[in-house]
Amino acid sequence: MSHRYVEVVFDVPLDRTFTYKPDEAGKAKPGVRVMAPFGRREILGYIIGTRDELPEGLEEKALKAIRRVVDAEPLFGEEQVTLAHWMAAYYLCGTGEALAAMIPSGRREIAPPAFADAEMDSAAKGHELSKEQETALEAILVRTTATGTPAPMPYLYGITGSGKTEVFLRAAERLLAEGKSVIYLVPEIALTHQVVDAVSSRFGAVAATLHSGMTGSARLAEWHRIKRGEARVVVGPRSAVFAPVVNLGMIVIDEEHDGSYKSGNSPRYHARQVALKRCTLAGARLVMGSATPSVEAWKLMSDGILLRLDLSRRLSGGAPPDIRIVDMAGTDSCLSQDLKDEIRTTAAAGRQTILFLNRRGFSYSYRCRTCGYELTCKSCSVSLTYHKNKGRAICHYCGYSVRPPSACPECASLDAGFVGFGTEMIEEEVRRTFPDLRVERVDADTAGQPVAGQPVADQAVDVAGLADADTEPASPAGSPPKSARVKKRNIKDVMDSFRAGKIDVLLGTQMVAKGLNFPGVRLVGVVLADTGLRLPDFRAAERTFSLIVQVAGRAGRYFPDGRVLVQTFRPGEPAITLACALDVEGFYAQELAQRDALGFPPYTRLIRIVFRSKDAARTDRASRRFVAILKNHLPIRAEALGPAECPIARISGNTRYQIIVRGAELGGIHAAVRKTNTEYLKEADKNVYLELDVDPVSLL
Numbered sequence: 092m093s094h095r096y097v098e099v100v101f102d103v104p105l106d107r108t109f110t111y112k113p114d115e116a117g118k119a120k121p122g123v124r125v126m127a128p129f130g131r132r133e134i135l136g137y138i139i140g141t142r143d144e145l146p147e148g149l150e151e152k153a154l155k156a157i158r159r160v161v162d163a164e165p166l167f168g169e170e171q172v173t174l175a176h177w178m179a180a181y182y183l184c185g186t187g188e189a190l191a192a193m194i195p196s197g198r199r200e201i202a203p204p205a206f207a208d209a210e211m212d213s214a215a216k217g218h219e220l221s222k223e224q225e226t227a228l229e230a231i232l233v234r235t236t237a238t239g240t241p242a243p244m245p246y247l248y249g250i251t252g253s254g255k256t257e258v259f260l261r262a263a264e265r266l267l268a269e270g271k272s273v274i275y276l277v278p279e280i281a282l283t284h285q286v287v288d289a290v291s292s293r294f295g296a297v298a299a300t301l302h303s304g305m306t307g308s309a310r311l312a313e314w315h316r317i318k319r320g321e322a323r324v325v326v327g328p329r330s331a332v333f334a335p336v337v338n339l340g341m342i343v344i345d346e347e348h349d350g351s352y353k354s355g356n357s358p359r360y361h362a363r364q365v366a367l368k369r370c371t372l373a374g375a376r377l378v379m380g381s382a383t384p385s386v387e388a389w390k391l392m393s394d395g396i397l398l399r400l401d402l403s404r405r406l407s408g409g410a411p412p413d414i415r416i417v418d419m420a421g422t423d424s425c426l427s428q429d430l431k432d433e434i435r436t437t438a439a440a441g442r443q444t445i446l447f448l449n450r451r452g453f454s455y456s457y458r459c460r461t462c463g464y465e466l467t468c469k470s471c472s473v474s475l476t477y478h479k480n481k482g483r484a485i486c487h488y489c490g491y492s493v494r495p496p497s498a499c500p501e502c503a504s505l506d507a508g509f510v511g512f513g514t515e516m517i518e519e520e521v522r523r524t525f526p527d528l529r530v531e532r533v534d535a536d537t538a539g540q541p542v543a544g545q546p547v548a549d550q551a552v553d554v555a556g557l558a559d560a561d562t563e564p565a566s567p568a569g570s571p572p573k574s575a576r577v578k579k580r581n582i583k584d585v586m587d588s589f590r591a592g593k594i595d596v597l598l599g600t601q602m603v604a605k606g607l608n609f610p611g612v613r614l615v616g617v618v619l620a621d622t623g624l625r626l627p628d629f630r631a632a633e634r635t636f637s638l639i640v641q642v643a644g645r646a647g648r649y650f651p652d653g654r655v656l657v658q659t660f661r662p663g664e665p666a667i668t669l670a671c672a673l674d675v676e677g678f679y680a681q682e683l684a685q686r687d688a689l690g691f692p693p694y695t696r697l698i699r700i701v702f703r704s705k706d707a708a709r710t711d712r713a714s715r716r717f718v719a720i721l722k723n724h725l726p727i728r729a730e731a732l733g734p735a736e737c738p739i740a741r742i743s744g745n746t747r748y749q750i751i752v753r754g755a756e757l758g759g760i761h762a763a764v765r766k767t768n769t770e771y772l773k774e775a776d777k778n779v780y781l782e783l784d785v786d787p788v789s790l791l
Contacts, residue, residue: 106180116160127155171335192360201308220261221404230242244377246347271375278328298322298324301314332366434521445614447618448617518532655671702747731753
């Protein structure tokens with residue numbers, strides 16, 4: 092039976108539907124994408140329902156018709172629409188925005204590359220499980236307790252190399268045998284080839300990937316294959332949580348702590364929260380795991396709300412590495428003598444080294460020692476980072492670049508230059524110190540596959556100029572020969588070469604800290620552990636601790652002789668000392684006590700409202716008007732902090748102000764912000780853009 096009208100939503104920040112007449116060919120139906128007139132434009136929309144009567148107040152003559160139907164068959168169904176409505180309500184976005192985040196953008200199907208056979212390490216070949224792994228597997232598969240109540244949600248907490256992946260894959264095998272499907276989430280597809288290879292090797296044709304690195308057409312082809320039930324194990328980053336699997340049985344969130352599970356654009360969803368909602372709707376199991384759980388997850392495990400499943404030993408013969416802190420005070424090089432000696436020892440033994448620094452470029456802050464001038468981006472309130480190979484000082488947020496000045500632009504002093512160091516400088520020093528070693532650098536400048544979800548041109552937790560620029564060695568500015576170019580390489584090719592022993596020293600940003608499991612690695616050097624500690628964000632210590640523990644876990648995976656050297660200008664910093672002692676319990680106890688005292692999650696819930704505009708006065712006015720309305724709706728146990736400038740006050744020429752709404756319970760502050768936003772939008776300044784972020788992971 093055909094209906095007279097269709098209900099359409101669009102990728103716009105409006106949580107409402109729009110009524111249209113069907114297209115002349117009569118192909119418009121729920122679940123398909125359409126091109127429809129919207130204002131003065133014709134844009135892509137999603138049909139989510141039909142109706143026979145016009146909405147109250149709308150006349151037939153005012154109605155427009157669908158111009159064209161994009162899909163021959165429905166692309167989404169009631170499950171996706173239900174989830175989109177929930178996301179719109181929870182994340183304060185439009186239903187169309189939520190659907191747009193789920194649905195592939197391709198207009199025609201092009202088959203993605205088939206899974207390649209991969210030579211897997213022992214952790215992925217299905218070896219006999221340890222007792223701890225068997226216990227964890229059985230706990231994951233238990234749906235109800237002896238009393239008939241739902242079993243607590245399992246969390247696989249295990250040191251690096253303890254076999255978490257194998258437990259997840261065994262659970263997936265069992266669920267597939269029951270006719271169910273599994274979604275396996277990883278932080279970033281470009282950094283987790285070994286998990287992808289393990290899934291494809293284990294499940295073959297029933298495995299599929301969904302990630303932003305694929306073309307829209309290739310993603311569309313996989314989407315249809317999954318929707319038809321041909322693929323029942325889906326692996327991918329956060330967007331794979333929306334995969335339209337048939338009969339969902341389990342969602343796995345590997346490396347649960349990772350910040351990339353949170354979207355930086357509207358809808359600002361967290362894959363963990365969406366996964367929980369999907370599992371609740373489908374009666375499926377949500378399983379999470381990490382060697383460094385988020386502070387929120389650790390608190391839930393401590394309170395018994397999450398079931399902690401421990402994996403305490405490495406299965407491949409390795410042992411926790413020997414970790415030492417190296418104080419860099421007074422050092423005039425980015426590599427300490429201790430680290431140089433260990434690199435030589437490692438190379439002499441025929442083993443490999445990983446060097447990690449969460450800051451790319453050559454050096455990151457231009458400063459005049461005479462007048463204090465700093466070279467900053469003309470459009471963003473951050474320092475420019477010097478990239479020697481490009482001969483440019485570049486903004487890692489908007490991409491603006493200039494040639495480095497030969498003297499201070501303010502006072503003409505020659506006592507000026509770039510300070511600090513990045514991966515490019517580390518590479519130069521390693522090659523100069525060890526000319527006989529084979530060295531490769533992996534960061535956003537050298538990799539052919541960018542990492543999604545990061546600032547423009549940036550793949551590190553790097554806010555230039557906010558670290559210890561005063562205490563770090565300076566590097567001279569200077570332009571390279573015109574022939575200097577960075578040759579881009581596919582990350583997987585570099586990792587495969589490293590695994591094959593064709594690289595002696597691999598250095599890079601967070602790309603070398605995640606998902607790597609190489610038998611030949613003996614030494615890991617954290618070149619500077621301080622880079623994220625001075626960021627004005629309550630999660631700074633947590634991120635620093637997690638990164639050190641994660642990258643340290645790359646050493647000695649197969650042999651009990653792993654070495655980790657952590658260089659720092661702040662050797663007494665608790666996040667660093669506790670990470671180097673692998674004192675996970677101690678770190679979380681201290682961090683939770685501090686969060687409780689300061690009123691930050693997990694003891695409170697946050698909603699962040701950011702206002703941005705080219706006009707600073709407009710931004711200020713809009714934020715003050717919003718907070719004035721908000722104070723009329725806030726519950727008793729809640730407060731609004733601000734408005735104030737964001738820590739990064741300008742990005743791409745936009746001035747940024749923020750309000751942090753904090754409360755003991757999410758429900759009260761959520762309702763207050765929703766009511767405030769409704770009132771605010773009635774007379775909102777159209778030149779000021781508003782961002783609403785429920786449960787933010789960053790306050791920068």
